[in-house]
Amino acid sequence: MPHDVPAASSPLLELAIDLHRDGDLPLAVQLADALRHAxxxxxxxxxxRLPSTRALARHLAVSRTVTAAAYEQLHAEGWIVGRRGSGTFVTTSPPGARSDAVAPPVLERKHAERPMVQLFAGVPWADGIDRAAWRRAWRAAADxxxxxxxxxxxxxSYREAVVEHxxxxxxxxxxxxxAENVLATGGTSTALGELAAAVLPxxxxxxxxxxxxxxxxGALKAAGVEVVPAPVDxxxxxxxxxxxxxxxxxCSPAHQFPxxxxxxxERRIALIERARDEGWLIxxxxxxxxxxxxxxxLPVLASMAPDVVVHLGTTSKILTPTLGVGWMLAAERITTAVQRHRERIGQGPALAGQRVLVxxxxxxxxxxHLRRLRRELSQRRALVVETLAAEGVEVFGDRAGAHVVLPLPDADAERRVLDxxxxxxxxxxGLRRHHDGPQRWCGLVLGYAACSRDELRSALPMVARLCRGTP
Known part of the structure; x- marks a missing residue:
């Protein structure tokens, strides 16, 4: 039977659908109601993708006439659509459904006919990962x-790999x-929430x-902590x-984000001295x-002051968020408190991503990979800075990381450029989303890692034109 979708390939066959054979409603109506509700x-x-009428009938132990009638009703209402040669699918936005529940994001809807060039900050150069090495690591981890x-x-083994790294x-x-001073984490935000819950009152x-x-x-507030702003320059x-x-x-002393x-x-020394004098953690x-x-x-702060510094790192910016792993390096009293917290709540970092990283x-x-990554991003940053400078657009930020900042005169200009x-x-x-309180800095945070180099080269003149406010 064409398009006879097996049970493992359709989410519909994972649902609990109860049909009452002695009920007042026909089975086809009950089935259509159940699928519409789902x-x-x-x-x-x-x-x-939905299973064929024959596969669904076999799964529910009903006549194919029942499933065919239910599909016909839902097709007429616009809940499902048939695609020749492919099968039957749930539609993205059925008539009368709440648009906020089913509609795709504005950008995807507006530009569904063309791909978007990703110039967002905080995204890694995942295309640069050696696929053969990546597959080899996953196969070895699976053994x-x-x-x-x-x-x-x-x-x-993961904690030892972190120390070596x-x-x-x-x-x-x-x-x-x-390695005894290292804890595996689910990433920086997760680690910060654990630290707050385990160590801070x-x-x-x-x-x-x-x-x-x-x-x-967000992680700190969720842990019951009051967040107060600390200015940056x-x-x-x-x-x-x-x-x-x-x-x-x-703080993010190696490369302040954003x-x-x-x-x-000199500020690092002053920061450590204040922490020791006033009794707080960095x-x-x-x-x-x-x-x-x-x-x-510069060496990590934890090397300078292991007594007052908790060091957090992640693989999500140097490799990919796929692994979902990071690390916490801290004094024994800190790691012990966090482990006790994990035992109390029955949580801990997943092991699969750790094994792959090892x-x-x-x-x-x-x-x-890191050597290749530094070489690639250095060249991309030079392309960004040189192109925008030639277009008369100011750029700031250290020669590091995967983003630069393009200042704009005010919040209205920032919103206009984004739109x-x-x-x-x-x-x-834009910089607005990086503020917890009133916006103090305005501009673009231009990421250059997620897109291809050709996309970046073609996009930069458009970015310059938008920042200059010229048509």
């Missing part, structure tokens, strides 16, 4: 026997640091860079302006600290 509440979604119990700290690529001074104040990483803000966190009475400060500055040595987010192109990166690093593939960019097929990022 589509309304999101159990079936736009684009989901491990399934686990019987969770490992709250993470795999020892920090030593080779982030200037970690080993000293007393070992509920209601404590934590200073966060403003503008800064808003997912960190072109060199990163302004240490003298960190408010008093806090329990911790969250403004792009690198915290200079939470160091090193989200793309490996990506410097001009000089060797295998990817084992034969040098991680190091080779007009969407009309041109560009997915752009």
């Amino acid at each position: 589509a309304t509440i999101g159990q079936l979604r736009g684009g989901d 491990t026997a399934p686990d019987l119990r969770p490992q709250r700290a993470g795999l020892l 920090l030593l080779r690529h982030r200037g970690l001074v080993v000293g007393g640091w070992t 509920r209601g404590a104040k934590v200073a966060v860079e403003e503008p800064g990483y808003q997912r960190a803000v 072109h060199s990163g966190l302004v240490v003298d302006d960190i408010p008093g009475g806090i329990a911790a400060v969250y 403004i792009g500055g690198r915290l200079p040595a 939470v160091e987010d090193d989200y793309d600290g490996e990506l410097r192109y001009d000089v060797a990166p 295998e990817f690093a084992r034969h040098g593939d991680l190091g080779r 007009d960019g969407a009309e041109e097929g560009l997915v752009l990022d």
